Amino acid sequence: MMSKVLVVDDEESVRQMLKDVLEDDGHQVMLAENGREALEKITVRHPDAVLLDIRMPEIDGLAVLDIVRREGSTVPIILMTAFGITDMAIQAIQTGAYDYIIKPFNIDELLLTVKKAVNMQDLVTEVAALRDELAQNQGDSLLIGTSPRMQALYKDIGRVADRNVTVLILGESGTGKELVSWAIHRNSSRRDRPFIKINCATIPENLLESELFGHEKGAFTGADRRKPGKFELANRGTILLDEIGEISLSTQAKLLRVLQEKEFERVGGTETIKVDVRILAATNKDLARLAREGGFREDLYFRLNVVTMTVPPLRERREDIPLLANHFVQKFSGEFNKQITGFSQEAMDLLCSYEWPGNVRELKNACQRAVVMATAQVILPDDIPFSVQAGTHGVETPVYTPGMTLKEIVADVERQVILKVLRENNWNRSATAEALGINRRSLYAKMKEYGLI
Missing domain, CATH: 1.10.8.60 (Helicase, Ruva Protein; domain 3)
Structure with missing residues (x-):
């Protein structure tokens, strides 16, 4: 799916030149010749990124940027200016511009900036969708119970929630392991950051690595654009690896590296991506026994098993x-x-x-x-x-x-x-x-x- 880029400039020659360059790079391009038209297309067409000239008659670029941000839109806006690093450019960044580029354009720099802006918007969109899903399920997000076993579990959650340690959550199917993970996140200093869950048992083995770490365009058949993985989306937040006992040994090795080094590469990529993610893992399997029998890496088990919590069965x-x-x-x-x-x-x-x-x-x-x-x-x-x-x-x-x-x-x-x-x-x-x-x-x-x- 092609990304949509809106180009806003009062000079027709600049608009057409940018249109040709961006279309050659694989983008779908929309044009606007003034601020009023730009505001209409941002509202109606929802572009993935905007190239916006600062100097325009009637409504200038800074005014357009201010209106868009006050209306709550997070679309990345790249301002175009012929005046270099000035107070105006600094003000643009403070108002919420993604970046600015200087005329005359360096085409490679322009294309790279647009690419980064589109990728960032993909992240924003996916995290927002995940948060919406979480909000819809929040009615079931409370751990309920006053029994001694549950009271002991609440105390354990309180002790570790704000400690940046990996937690292994054990328990039979249906006991509420996911709710425990959500309670840990909600009571941590990362509570306002993403909480992303992935069920390792429901994703085919050949796709799980891409789901976790993302992939580059062309990495495999059907990879028509770069896609961020769950670890990238969870940066500065928390990720829950549910059913972790189901992942293959090869994926376990790559997961171990994330735990040790806090870095990884996307499938088909060479760029090393560093993340700050708190990892929670859940399983109904006996990982210690699996590790002894060779079905689970011992080194990964020990990395996951910093703190263990067991959710009691209902009986x-x-x-x-x-x-x-x-x-x-x-x-x-x-x-x-x-x-x-x-x-x-x-x-x-x-x-x-x-x-x-x-x-x-x-x-x-x-x-x-x-x-x-x-x-x-x-x-x-x-x-x-x-x-x-x-x-x-x-x-x-x-x-x-x-x-x-x-x-x-x-x-x-x-x-x-x-x-x-x-x-x-x-x-x-x-x-x-x-x-x-x-x-x-x-x-x-x-x-x-x-x-x-």
């Missing part, structure tokens, strides 16, 4: 189940526009006696289903999923409940089968996928759909 903090269940019911009642006040005692007893192999994620899924199915102002036992009613992890014949569709019944059976095979294989996804005759990515998608991760 080991049953006193938190009512608090969590009522929180989820309140959340889903609002989403589905229902007036549900809570659970009947019999329904709550079912929740508290169940083992919850899928942990908090499974409880959340069960509460969502209960809210959808409820016809009264309280959740009744019949609103609870079949597996929880049966109080077992085997595959039970579901009892039809009025209002249930065939699709819902089949989905419940499928979930029970997956859960049973996961438990039989000690939650090993590769073995489970093989036993079920599906690939790991399909299994992961099903587990996510049914609240098992």
Whole structure:
């Protein structure tokens, strides 16, 4: 996808010359001959970068820059001036210009400046999208629980949050490892910087390196432009490497270098990029055992294992189940526009006696289903999923409940089968996928759909 560059100059010859040069360099070029037209095109066309002349009639470049910044736009603006380093140029940078270049132009310098500006805007856009995604999920961003195990976890988070150390977060699937990582970031001095998460299990091995470290244009088929990686986007912030036990040994070696040297190269590139990133890692695997057996690099394990936190499974903090269940019911009642006040005692007893192999994620899924199915102002036992009613992890014949569709019944059976095979294989996804005759990515998608991760 070509980047869009807006050229603003009151001299037609300058506009045309810059248009030809930029198009030859692979950019899509828009033109404006005055400040008023520039403001309109910035608002409507959303360019990736702007080349803006300072000296123009009516509205000069500095005024355009000031208006754009006051309206909240972050588009990189490169000012063009024939007056060298003057008070005007200094004022331009202070007002929010990305850079300025001096007429007559050095074409190589101009193209390099535009390229850097476009790359910076890519970073700004992607980080903004990640922050928006995080904001949308913030309703589920709180760790909930008053049990002694959770109180101990809160204290550990408080002790390490503002210490710039790597933290390895352990726990079964669905316990809330990602929420622990978010709590660490939110309570650190990096709280106003990016918090970027990457699930290593969902990205094919041949693409994971590019996701982590970025790639240069032409690095592989389909790489039509430079792309920053997650480490670059997380600079001065925090990155969560979820499911870190799934990455290959070759990628582990490159990750070790980032931990040791705080630097890397993009795929297909030679430029060394230095970053200041706090690394958090999460896994439901026994990394110590994997390291002993050769499935995980020992040196990387020791680098990650500076501080270890273990998130307790839900069955080991049953006193938190009512608090969590009522929180989820309140959340889903609002989403589905229902007036549900809570659970009947019999329904709550079912929740508290169940083992919850899928942990908090499974409880959340069960509460969502209960809210959808409820016809009264309280959740009744019949609103609870079949597996929880049966109080077992085997595959039970579901009892039809009025209002249930065939699709819902089949989905419940499928979930029970997956859960049973996961438990039989000690939650090993590769073995489970093989036993079920599906690939790991399909299994992961099903587990996510049914609240098992």
